[in-house]
Amino acid sequence: MEYAPPQAATILNAKIDEEVESLHDGILSKLRDFIVEGHLRPGDRVPERQLCESLGVSRTPLREALKVLAAEGLIELLPNRGARIREFTPDDVREFFEMLAGMESTAGRLACERITEAAIGEIEALHYQMYGHYMRRELPEYFRLNQLIHERIVAAAGNHALETYYHGLTARMRRLRYSANTIKRDRWGQAMREHEQILDALRRRDGRELAEILHEHLIHKWNATCEPLGTSEVE
């Protein structure tokens, strides 16, 4: 799975000859993906030498990438004991969701001021498409559209820093999502209703309300992942 390349934002940010995507960042992305995809379990040591061979580079650039990943919070660097995949405590997960809620809420507020009618239309289209998947109980497709809608709103906020941090968060949470790709029937209905409200607030460009709904929506999502799975979940 790949990110959508940050099209417009990158072009806007790139000066005449700056911001060229260094071939060296490739190591970083590969390592990040490697960890996020779950090839290394939380608590595991990160085998420098082994990764060097499989990536075909020496330790120097790899260690630079590890430092960055540590700064991003994906791994821990223990003095003289190397890197370990960070374990996420329930509190960490709560903090992630709260941040995500905050980011989306902020994005929603800003998007109401800046989004074009065309972009609203596109989100509407995605919404109805998602609704179709909901009616047909097509969970993976529903999740995909859901994610896409949220990404569109964040993109419409017109804030590159926000978008970058948001994508970083969702990347870190991807591993968590693997285990949480399930939803209760009644929660699903509620989520769908919330999405109706989201779209409605966006149409009316009511930033205050959209911020509120998005925050609630994400916190509900978190609550759902916390509850022990009951008897009525789908899939």
Added chain:
Amino acid sequence: MEYAPPQAATILNAKIDEEVESLHDGILSKLRDFIVEGHLRPGDRVPERQLCESLGVSRTPLREALKVLAAEGLIELLPNRGARIREFTPDDVREFFEMLAGMESTAGRLACERITEAAIGEIEALHYQMYGHYMRRELPEYFRLNQLIHERIVAAAGNHALETYYHGLTARMRRLRYSANTIKRDRWGQAMREHEQILDALRRRDGRELAEILHEHLIHKWNATCEPLGTSEVE
């Protein structure tokens, strides 16, 4: 000026033998401070060799630190051309303020659910102290207390990830603040009124409203820094 060391949060996060502050991160902090303090002008090249000597380390750990700083957005890494101090466009500044507004807004909402009565009392005390400085037109002291109140609210949100990112943002903005340590008389009054509302919403633990006010408050602050300075500014 120093940060209040993150007391409780660090203790909570530190496992039995993990998270020891590596002596190596010292380079990172020193470099970050060196840049934030403004010893290097935007657009300047970062002299690797020179910094190595003045820090007393070789290029390897220094370059690791540079990679992290680049990930944080403080410097740019141009392929085969080394590091440059990042220049902030007006759009970058807008994005920073919007992020700050979003963070504080989110923090406020969370703080309303979690803050202790004691902590509210402390913020009240700071508020009235700040009000005194406002009445006596003591601008630097006012700014200090102002900053302190906002930090307290963020801390009261009980979200370490948010706090970390918030401090990163304010650090990056410190350089901008140097030039913006001025305020118009009428804006000062408005800011003071907004702070009254902030305290009021916090007392009532009305997260929705506090989030709204904080967002507005920060956006106003940004507008103030953008407007060309008129005739009635203080200092």
Added chain:
DNA sequence: AGATGATAAATTGTATGCAAATTTTCTAAC
């Protein structure tokens, strides 16, 4: 047998070295 301590192997953190690229300096032409 299980625990304890010593030795060996592996791993980490940092310094140094070298090829490729860039920037600077110097020279020569217009």
Added chain:
DNA sequence: GTTAGAAAATTTGCATACAATTTATCATCT
């Protein structure tokens, strides 16, 4: 005098090397 071009000198990016520390292995003792 200014500009274009070539050679020298930095500078960058990466690989390797080496000391310090940690981890693993193994022999010894209770």
